[in-house]
Amino acid sequence: MNPTITAFEQSPDRGQGLARDMRVRWALEEVGQPYDVRLVSFAGMKERAHRRLHPFGQIPTYEAGDLTLFESGAIVLHIAERHGGLLPEDANARARAIAWMFAALNTVEPPIVERSMAIILERDKSWYAERQTMLDDRVRARLGELSNHLGDAEWLDGEFSAGDLLMVTVLRRLRGGGGLENYPNVGAYIARGEARPAYQRAFADQLAVFTATQTKG
Amino acid sequence: MNPTITAFEQSPDRGQGLARDMRVRWALEEVGQPYDVRLVSFAGMKERAHRRLHPFGQIPTYEAGDLTLFESGAIVLHIAERHGGLLPEDANARARAIAWMFAALNTVEPPIVERSMAIILERDKSWYAERQTMLDDRVRARLGELSNHLGDAEWLDGEFSAGDLLMVTVLRRLRGGGGLENYPNVGAYIARGEARPAYQRAFADQLAVFTATQTKG
Incomplete structure (x- = not known):
């Protein structure tokens, strides 16, 4: 089963890829791990259900099996430890x-x-x-x-x-x-x-979220 | 051979243990690893010799054999990965x-x-x-x-x-x-x-550095 990350439903950066889900998307693309994305609203981020995943009510989070992580740095390190390509072997x-x-x-x-x-x-x-x-x-x-x-x-x-x-x-x-x-x-x-190329794919995917919300709005 | 860390020769916190060497001292005490300390002045921190250890001219650094590290978080993680007691096994x-x-x-x-x-x-x-x-x-x-x-x-x-x-x-x-x-x-x-107890030992050691500079001054 693919891991699931959370990202802004409407990123305040208007698709510039400055939100912290970009780091996790890029890392997952570098190691070739497909993933699912669950979008959360600003209000939803502060609700109890999301705070169970992220005590500070932010994005991204990372769920894989019975593991839940928060903090983009920790998630990137977790991905880097489990796949080749993001940390040297020495x-x-x-x-x-x-x-x-x-x-x-x-x-x-x-x-x-x-x-x-x-x-x-x-x-x-x-x-x-x-x-x-x-x-x-x-x-x-x-x-x-x-x-x-x-x-x-x-x-x-x-x-x-x-x-x-x-x-x-x-x-x-x-x-x-x-x-x-x-x-x-x-x-x-x-x-x-x-x-x-991994950055480019990650960037395009987060931009597509922004573009979709613009079209709907 | 013991690892060597760097710390302020004269900590601006006047021995309150707020400087970032405290984190590394505490981690080393928790795992029972003896260490040496090299004190650096504010001027010395910005010189080329120290910048080779720490590109941003700060303390602490960590030297063990042919490994040099900077960033207190990374040093604490490195210590935690190599000794028991600071990270769960699961x-x-x-x-x-x-x-x-x-x-x-x-x-x-x-x-x-x-x-x-x-x-x-x-x-x-x-x-x-x-x-x-x-x-x-x-x-x-x-x-x-x-x-x-x-x-x-x-x-x-x-x-x-x-x-x-x-x-x-x-x-x-x-x-x-x-x-x-x-x-x-x-x-x-x-x-x-x-x-x-490990915190207490680390705190006493960094305070002793401050007290010694006061006596000398």
């Missing part, structure tokens, strides 16, 4: 790839999400412009460090891994005014991720 | 414990760190009070969800795991005015973590 290289998964979600993502949230929630506040400068500086510091690490390498550490998968999804949020223009090697890195 | 329970590790670092920690950073960096800004209310609300939402999940359980999912270890270290930052008083079961959960 034990040390595997540990380093997992370190990049945590780096993507715990070091690089927080300032990027904070900046996105301020754009949405604080745009009409008196402090918006001054604070956005502070947030841009924080994002720029991380991008500079990542750019230095990458140099002219193709991926973060050897072959493409689940660490790259998460990092690319985190960085994509900076497209269009997020400061990527000053770090061409980071831009090229994101583009390499997006060019992967 | 495969599904193990995957869920790892989900709680990611939840601690990617869902619960970001609003808590954001709130702490605003207290440090934005205290003199005109918007401080208004924005702090917004940040408190975000933290409160997560605490409420965590409190609902915990109920009267001792740990997040069955036995104590690396998920609890990370969650307790994340939540400790709310001590003293962070809104914990409204969630007594979450407060009791933190206290249960802090009461563990």
Whole structure:
């Protein structure tokens, strides 16, 4: 039986693939595992039935047999541990790839999400412009460090891994005014991720959900 | 040979155990693995030699033989995978414990760190009070969800795991005015973590670093 994931019935990103189900879709496509999708509304995400799957009332969740998981990072790691292609076989290289998964979600993502949230929630506040400068500086510091690490390498550490998968999804949020223009090697890195056939299939599938809701509405 | 971790030469928390080396120290104490500590200054953290270990110029790092890791979450997971006591043996329970590790670092920690950073960096800004209310609300939402999940359980999912270890270290930052008083079961959960002998040893060791620098200064 295929695993089932949850995704937004109406993604606030309008099909840009920034919602966190994209990470899980991409991982499942990379390893060739078919899956089913259950769409949930914003109201439904906060209801008791969904909170039994996800205590924080978010998407994605992952159900396979009697296992239920939440947190996109944990789901991607679970998939990577059970299929080839997302983690190196060498034990040390595997540990380093997992370190990049945590780096993507715990070091690089927080300032990027904070900046996105301020754009949405604080745009009409008196402090918006001054604070956005502070947030841009924080994002720029991380991008500079990542750019230095990458140099002219193709991926973060050897072959493409689940660490790259998460990092690319985190960085994509900076497209269009997020400061990527000053770090061409980071831009090229994101583009390499997006060019992967598995990414393309995952992106098309999440976009199809958005397009369908538009047609209905 | 013992693994070597890095920690702040002078922790900005003045020995409260909020720096991220505490997580790694606690994990190593839980599994009974002795370790060495190399202290780094703020200037040293940003130098090339340290950046070879940690691309983002932070602590902790972890060196064991020819393996170097960064990111406290990844280091704790690496330790948990190689020793008993921090992850359940049952495969599904193990995957869920790892989900709680990611939840601690990617869902619960970001609003808590954001709130702490605003207290440090934005205290003199005109918007401080208004924005702090917004940040408190975000933290409160997560605490409420965590409190609902915990109920009267001792740990997040069955036995104590690396998920609890990370969650307790994340939540400790709310001590003293962070809104914990409204969630007594979450407060009791933190206290249960802090009461563990392994936590106590790790805490004493990081405090001794701070005390030594005070005596010298």
